[in-house]
Amino acid sequence: MSEQKIKFFFLFIFTLSLFSLIAALYIEYILGFKPCILCLYQRLPYLIALIITLIYFFYNNKNLLLVLLALTFISSFLISGYHVGIEKGVIEPLFSCTNINTGIVDKEEILRSLKEIQPDCKNVDFSLFGVSLATLNFINSFVLTVVIVYIFKYAKK
Numbered sequence: 001m002s003e004q005k006i007k008f009f010f011l012f013i014f015t016l017s018l019f020s021l022i023a024a025l026y027i028e029y030i031l032g033f034k035p036c037i038l039c040l041y042q043r044l045p046y047l048i049a050l051i052i053t054l055i056y057f058f059y060n061n062k063n064l065l066l067v068l069l070a071l072t073f074i075s076s077f078l079i080s081g082y083h084v085g086i087e088k089g090v091i092e093p094l095f096s097c098t099n100i101n102t103g104i105v106d107k108e109e110i111l112r113s114l115k116e117i118q119p120d121c122k123n124v125d126f127s128l129f130g131v132s133l134a135t136l137n138f139i140n141s142f143v144l145t146v147v148i149v150y151i152f153k154y155a156k157k
Contacts, residue, residue, distance in 0.1 A: 014050060021046050021047065024043055024133075036118055038079065038082070038083040042079050046076070063155065066148055073141045074145055076141040077138065077141035083134040084132070086121045087134060087135075
């Protein structure tokens with residue numbers, strides 16, 4: 001596989017990761033949909049991918065960086081798969097996705113506490129064409145992992 005194609009691939013991953021993060025921030029801050037804790041965790045692999053792709057343009061060790069990208073998107077696949085499982089009711093969450101303060105008696109504290117509550121990971125508040133963002137991330141992470149493994153296999157040649 002030519003160096004130009006690999007460079008294009010890293011540029012594509014950079015652009016996709018940047019777009020994904022900007023879209024998530026837009027949905028949160030402009031459209032006003034508060035993310036659950038797992039939605040926040042799903043942003044981390046894209047941030048890591050941004051850093052890895054930037055490193056590629058300065059430190060051209062493509063094999064190591066492809067392995068790191070594969071591990072990054074495998075982790076994204078696992079986190080989003082777990083999230084999709086919770087959304088569909090197939091998996092019970094290992095931890096509570098909401099902050100429930102049952103010991104508060106002061107009215108002001110209750111109101112402040114209600115503003116700080118994270119949305120439940122089971123609820124899909126925002127979807128695109130009827131598909132949750134966690135499901136889109138699950139599919140995207142799987143496809144990217146397969147493509148990265150393919151490129152790694154043929155980048156050595």
